[in-house]
Every structure is written in structure tokens, then in C-alpha cells.
Amino acid sequence: QSVLTQPPSASGTPGQRVTISCSGSTSNIGGNTVNWYQHLPGTAPRLLIYSSSQRPSGIPDRFSGSKSGTSASLAISGLQSEDEADYYCAAWDDSLNGYVFGTGTKVTVL
Amino acid sequence: QVQLQESGPGLVKPSETLSLTCTVSGYSISSDYYWGWIRQAPGKGLEWIGNIHHSGNTYYNPSLKSRVTISVDSTKNQFSLRLSSVTAAGTAVYYCARTQRPNFYSAYEHWGQGTLVTVSS
Numbered sequence: 009q010s011v012l013t014q015p016p017s018a019s020g021t022p023g024q025r026v027t028i029s030c031s032g033s034t035s036n037i038g039g040n041t042v043n044w045y046q047h048l049p050g051t052a053p054r055l056l057i058y059s060s061s062q063r064p065s066g067i068p069d070r071f072s073g074s075k076s077g078t079s080a081s082l083a084i085s086g087l088q089s090e091d092e093a094d095y096y097c098a099a100w101d102d103s104l105n106g107y108v109f110g111t112g113t114k115v116t117v118l
Numbered sequence: 119q120v121q122l123q124e125s126g127p128g129l130v131k132p133s134e135t136l137s138l139t140c141t142v143s144g145y146s147i148s149s150d151y152y153w154g155w156i157r158q159a160p161g162k163g164l165e166w167i168g169n170i171h172h173s174g175n176t177y178y179n180p181s182l183k184s185r186v187t188i189s190v191d192s193t194k195n196q197f198s199l200r201l202s203s204v205t206a207a208g209t210a211v212y213y214c215a216r217t218q219r220p221n222f223y224s225a226y227e228h229w230g231q232g233t234l235v236t237v238s239s
Contacts, residue, residue: 052230052232053226055227096163098164104179104180106166107177107223108166
């Protein structure tokens with residue numbers, strides 16, 4: 009059981025904006041930054057957002073992240089067919105003294 | 119550009135020890151950063167196993183800690199995972215990865231392609 013909870017699925021039509029939530033606690037999101045990964049089957053996960061809202065080099069600005077209290081969210085604007093993938097939030101958990109991933113959200117482009 | 123590649127047996131028997139190696143190119147493990155292992159069981163989400171610094175400092179998933187050992191071989195620019203007493207639940211794609219910043223709590227920016235390990239008799 010993950011300590012970070014995400015909705016199992018999200019969907020949108022091309023061009024729409026999709027938002028994914030990630031709910032945690034004071035020991036993880038509340039006290040540390042959040043990272044977001046995109047994972048397509050058969051490939052390595054890709055870091056999309058680090059430090060809650062920063063994008064690594066090469067990540068389109070269609071992807072944005074935010075954090076408030078013990079929750080975080082990832083927004084994908086201008087949804088494209090290649091955005092269809094699984095998305096995971098993650099953060100360090102001070103109580104577990106370990107890195108935790110969220111339950112994952114499957115994004116479908118309708 | 120740092121690159122990581124997992125290697126090891128694709129089939130392990132129940133109760134035995136799973137052993138994988140991650141070979142790093144384009145960057146010296148001895149320089150800095152944390153080097154980690156993450157896995158994904160079929161139909162499941164990502165699960166962090168643990169990470170290591172070249173100094174030997176390690177962090178492990180509490181749920182696996184009693185069975186996991188991560189080590190570094192700087193001479194070969196490799197780091198390894200050993201998971202003992204495996205069961206079918208250990209069947210997964212195992213990824214090695216490097217943190218984005220030289221902190222144990224940092225995000226993982228560089229990943230290997232992953233290797234499937236099946237636990238079966």
C-alpha cells in the first residue's frame with residue numbers, strides 16, 4: 009500500500025487540460041518536495057517534474073506541477089496522444105526514511 | 119551523458135537470492151549522486167527498493183530492508199542489488215537509476231531500460 013494516493017485514471021480529448029492529484033501526509037509531501045514521472049509500457053520512467061514545480065531540461069512546458077500542504081498536482085495542458093501513459097508522484101518520506109511512489113494514474117487520450 | 123544498463127538472471131527460483139548489476143557509463147559512480155533500484159511488478163505501480171552513495175551510505179525500503187543489500191563496485195563503475203528469499207511477488211521489471219541531485223531524497227532523472235526478473239521454479 010502506497011502512502012501517496014492518486015486517482016487510478018484520468019482522461020481528456022486532444023488539446024484539453026488534465027489534472028492529476030497526489031495526496032500524502034506531513035511526513036512526505038507536507039515536508040518534502042514532490043516529483044512526477046511519466047511511464048510508458050516497456051520503457052524507462054521519465055522524470056517530468058522535480059522539486060514540486062520544476063521541469064528538467066527537455067520537458068515541454070505543457071507539463072506543470074504544484075504543491076499545497078500535503079497534496080500535489082500535475083497538470084497537462086494541450087493534451088496530446090503521446091501523453092497517454094501512467095503518471096506517478098513521488099517524494100521522500102521522513103517517517104519511513106525512504107522514497108515513496110504514488111499509486112499511479114493512467115491517462116487516456118480520448 | 120550518463121547511461122545505465124541492468125544485467126542479471128531473468129529467472130530465479132523461489133527462496134533463492136535475486137542478484138542484479140547496473141553498469142554505469144558516461145559518469146563515474148565515485149564522483150557523487152545516489153544510485154538506486156526501483157521495480158514494477160506486473161500490473162502494479164512503481165516500488166522503490168533502495169539507494170546507495172559511493173561512500174557506502176544506503177537507504178532501503180523498510181518493507182524489504184531485511185532482505186535487501188545494495189553495494190557499489192567503483193572499480194567497475196557498477197552497483198548491485200541482492201534480494202534474498204524471493205517469492206513470486208518478486209517477479210518484476212527492475213530498474214536502476216541515478217538521482218538528479220547528489221542527495222538521497224532527490225528525484226531519479228537517469229534510468230536504465232529495465233530488466234524482467236521472473237521468480238519461478
